[in-house]
Amino acid sequence: xxxxxxxxxxxxxxxxxxxxxxxxxxxxxxxxxxxxxxxxxxxxxxxxxxxxxxxxxxxxxxxxxxxxxxxxxxxxxxxxxxxxxxxxxxxxxxxxxxxxxxxxxxxxxxxxxxxxxxxxxxxxxxxxxxxxxxxxxxxxxxxxxxxxxxxxxxxxxxxxxxxxxxxxxxxxxxxxxxxxxxxxxxxxxxxxxxxxxxxxxxxxxxxxxxxxxxxxxxxxxxxxxxxxxxxxxxxxxxxxxxxxxxxxxxxxxxxxxxxxxxxxxxxxxxxxxxxxxxxxxxxxxxxxxxxxxxxxxxxxxxxxxxxxxxxxxxxxxxxxxxxxxxxxxxxxxxxxxxxxxxxxxxxxxxxxxxxxxxxxxxxxxxxxxxxxxxxxxx
Amino acid sequence: xxxxxxxxxxxxxxxxxxxxxxxxxxxxxxxxxxxxxxxxxxxxxxxxxxxxxxxxxxxxxxxxxxxxxxxxxxxxxxxxxxxxxxxxxxxxxxxxxxxxxxxxxxxxxxxxxxxxxxxxxxxxxxxxxxxxxxxxxxxxxxxxxxxxxxxxxxxxxxxxxxxxxxxxxxxxxxxxxxxxxxxxxxxxxxxxxxxxxxxxxxxxxxxxxxxxxxxxxxxxxxxxxxxxxxxxxxxxxxxxxxxxxxxxxxxxxxxxxxxxxxxxxxxxxxxxxxxxxxxxxxxxxxxxxxxxxxxxxxxxxxxxxxxxxxxxxxxxxxxxxxxxxxxxxxxxxxxxxxxxxxxxxxxxxxxxxxxxxxxxxxxxxxxxxxxxxxxxxxxxxxxxxxxxxxxxxxxxxxxxxxxxxxxxxxxxxxxxxxxxxxxxxxxxxxxxxxxxxxxxxxxxxxxxxxxxxxxxxxxxxxxxxxxxxxxxxxxxxxxxxxxxxxxxxxxxxxxxxxxxxxxxxxxxxxxxxxxxxxxxxxxxxxxxxxxxxxxxxxxxxxxxx
Numbered sequence: 001x002x003x004x005x006x007x008x009x010x011x012x013x014x015x016x017x018x019x020x021x022x023x024x025x026x027x028x029x030x031x032x033x034x035x036x037x038x039x040x041x042x043x044x045x046x047x048x049x050x051x052x053x054x055x056x057x058x059x060x061x062x063x064x065x066x067x068x069x070x071x072x073x074x075x076x077x078x079x080x081x082x083x084x085x086x087x088x089x090x091x092x093x094x095x096x097x098x099x100x101x102x103x104x105x106x107x108x109x110x111x112x113x114x115x116x117x118x119x120x121x122x123x124x125x126x127x128x129x130x131x132x133x134x135x136x137x138x139x140x141x142x143x144x145x146x147x148x149x150x151x152x153x154x155x156x157x158x159x160x161x162x163x164x165x166x167x168x169x170x171x172x173x174x175x176x177x178x179x180x181x182x183x184x185x186x187x188x189x190x191x192x193x194x195x196x197x198x199x200x201x202x203x204x205x206x207x208x209x210x211x212x213x214x215x216x217x218x219x220x221x222x223x224x225x226x227x228x229x230x231x232x233x234x235x236x237x238x239x240x241x242x243x244x245x246x247x248x249x250x251x252x253x254x255x256x257x258x259x260x261x262x263x264x265x266x267x268x269x270x271x272x273x274x275x276x277x278x279x280x281x282x283x284x285x286x287x288x289x290x291x292x293x294x295x296x297x298x299x300x301x302x303x304x305x306x307x308x309x310x311x312x313x314x315x316x317x318x319x320x321x322x323x324x325x326x327x328x329x330x331x332x333x334x335x336x337x338x339x340x341x342x343x344x345x346x347x348x349x350x351x352x353x354x355x356x357x358x359x360x361x362x363x364x365x366x367x368x369x370x371x372x373x374x375x376x377x378x
Numbered sequence: 379x380x381x382x383x384x385x386x387x388x389x390x391x392x393x394x395x396x397x398x399x400x401x402x403x404x405x406x407x408x409x410x411x412x413x414x415x416x417x418x419x420x421x422x423x424x425x426x427x428x429x430x431x432x433x434x435x436x437x438x439x440x441x442x443x444x445x446x447x448x449x450x451x452x453x454x455x456x457x458x459x460x461x462x463x464x465x466x467x468x469x470x471x472x473x474x475x476x477x478x479x480x481x482x483x484x485x486x487x488x489x490x491x492x493x494x495x496x497x498x499x500x501x502x503x504x505x506x507x508x509x510x511x512x513x514x515x516x517x518x519x520x521x522x523x524x525x526x527x528x529x530x531x532x533x534x535x536x537x538x539x540x541x542x543x544x545x546x547x548x549x550x551x552x553x554x555x556x557x558x559x560x561x562x563x564x565x566x567x568x569x570x571x572x573x574x575x576x577x578x579x580x581x582x583x584x585x586x587x588x589x590x591x592x593x594x595x596x597x598x599x600x601x602x603x604x605x606x607x608x609x610x611x612x613x614x615x616x617x618x619x620x621x622x623x624x625x626x627x628x629x630x631x632x633x634x635x636x637x638x639x640x641x642x643x644x645x646x647x648x649x650x651x652x653x654x655x656x657x658x659x660x661x662x663x664x665x666x667x668x669x670x671x672x673x674x675x676x677x678x679x680x681x682x683x684x685x686x687x688x689x690x691x692x693x694x695x696x697x698x699x700x701x702x703x704x705x706x707x708x709x710x711x712x713x714x715x716x717x718x719x720x721x722x723x724x725x726x727x728x729x730x731x732x733x734x735x736x737x738x739x740x741x742x743x744x745x746x747x748x749x750x751x752x753x754x755x756x757x758x759x760x761x762x763x764x765x766x767x768x769x770x771x772x773x774x775x776x777x778x779x780x781x782x783x784x785x786x787x788x789x790x791x792x793x794x795x796x797x798x799x800x801x802x803x804x805x806x807x808x809x810x811x812x813x814x815x816x817x818x819x820x821x822x823x824x825x826x827x828x829x830x831x832x833x834x835x836x837x838x839x840x841x842x843x844x845x846x847x848x849x850x851x852x853x854x855x856x857x858x859x860x861x862x863x864x865x866x867x868x869x870x871x872x873x874x875x876x877x878x879x880x881x882x883x884x885x886x887x888x889x890x891x892x893x894x895x896x897x898x899x900x901x902x903x904x905x906x907x908x909x910x911x912x913x914x915x916x917x918x919x920x921x922x923x
Binding site for chain 1: 707708709728729730731732733734735736742744749750751752753754755756760763764765767768772773776777778780
């Protein structure tokens, strides 16, 4: 009962203090790991920060990784606002590559600015379909999206291997990948316009990601559908009372969520690789869960969290070159710790922090008792 | 089983001697002295004194929110009282949690069972009371003990049956066995017959009598007066957090209990002219509705509401009123029957049934505003458009015109005197009365043809009650058809132009509020036979204990 008596944290503590504490803990534990294998943690931290933000090249790559995380973070957040936990971002992002390559190859002789929007629509359609099916299963059959989206990750992975190896791979190429988009149809990277980002993979999909962030904000808080979707997320009984069709909202939201995850394919396939390769998602879908959690499902938070994770990915990659003692695997450990503490265990400090806040303010304590009585209703 | 009251009296014959002797030994199983519990502004238990004699069945009755469950939660260690003393077997104890309560021999059978569905009965009984890390010895011991308990208390169950395969009645027996296995001497049962069929309820009462005769003490929380009369030796009545009275069941009657439960406070007579009913706006025909557990709650109900009249449905909570409202308003699928609005059948099936009902001109103020009528995490203006969010007043196309919605919310705040007058405030921070006004404003300002209101003033402070009643009367005078469901008899009597009484899923009678006495209504609400009752009811009653 005692935990039920805790009052929610003030907004600033929830949005700023808690993520920072989690991040600090992740760095402390990472530091201990680095120390344990006989390296200097501060030097490692320095290497990560410079590796991520040291110069235009580094920033360019940080932003390239962040682009993926913005999409997958948004995918998780949009679903979360409707009370749905979409952990199928990986599969949705992966299979969407089929849609992108299916339009990019036939249209490769058109200028990129014509193909780009078409690729976006195609990626969104296929990714959206991969979100819609679990949504439909939940809405109509009661199969929980958490289970079905995980399953759909595996199905997507298997389909992609089959499609790339047996259908898309041109004869005479040994690597499992599709044909390349013709050079004249390739979208230039941002480095072609901004010298600062020269030779980096950041491309116009970053602009698309920023538009999606603004669009998601608008959708969630400024449209009728966003209203219905937030209502469902907070109180499904009230939406039934209001006569919003819960099943319809679930299907639409899951489709949108899948479509957003599918934008990763636009970044990877259309923006960087110019062909369909295997495993290009590189678990961005799962990182998206941590991004959404840390960003509190708000587009601004997601933007910041995505940049943080992008920086970790880019800085971590650099780390192994700067400190040879820290191998690539070590970098993965650090990244995983950050995800663990900011994502999976993001509530770790919450009860303690709530107690501290309540001890500091008797008014809060009274409020907590009041809030509790509303819940139990006498 | 012909006359339930008679039957109840018969039951009283047997325990009399036992009660007398235990009373002589001044043997109190439980004694609560001056218990107080507040939840913020809500004084859930006010200075409660309660004496429960050993070897008796002690009923606690009261309306929803009277504080029965809070009191029992304090006894069982879920809550700690703000002040007051609990004595178990004469010694004071500060019960800190349910484990402590169990150690003192107090066991609880919850309204919603706490069983693991895919475990066997034996495993469920042992769960949480294992002797060691190895399960084998515990199960062997439990099997022996269970056999003994079954014999002693006539509680036959198959220890190896899986919970999900057995009936609800058996599941309840398992809950009782669980408590007995843990050495409970005092058993608290919270609304135990809510999910039972009449036959299962009969069975439960038989078990309870055996338990009592074997010296166990039973506290029965219920709002069904018939059960009180049938099974208890003593009955305590609670109202609005206070203990009103404790009576010997053999010396009281359902009418008296109903009066005590509902209270005798001054009728909140609102000024209203006689109704001038016009055309039939709402007609409900042969409606049958099941609850979430599949129990039929509304049994072949038919009635009409005409323009310019308020029809009140009276009844003790839990007799199908909630399901009736939810079904008419499109929130709950109906098993069969028709709801017509101005003669046109409403299509209410599907999860957007409520939307179609609203479009057709049926507005609904739900019984439970926090669970259904409002999204408490939303700001006030957002709730002010809930259910009507696709109205052109809130913007063109897919985009919400937030300034327009907020402006409208501000207007309504002024018109309905909602406080604090801030449409940007989180709805959870408004008081019960003001939350109710938010819902009322939303539903009334739509100018619907039919307004259905569940518990118009539940949890609403006195000041707002009059306002809410006057608004409802105003709607009636504007020629709308209004259906009000309330467990507050006074409210129904002062508001309604025609009273229908609901009991056990049936409409058991109709009364004119001008002439019907509280006693007559109370009897009907208690399901006591009424000459005018429809024949369908007698059949159902025959099965009741």
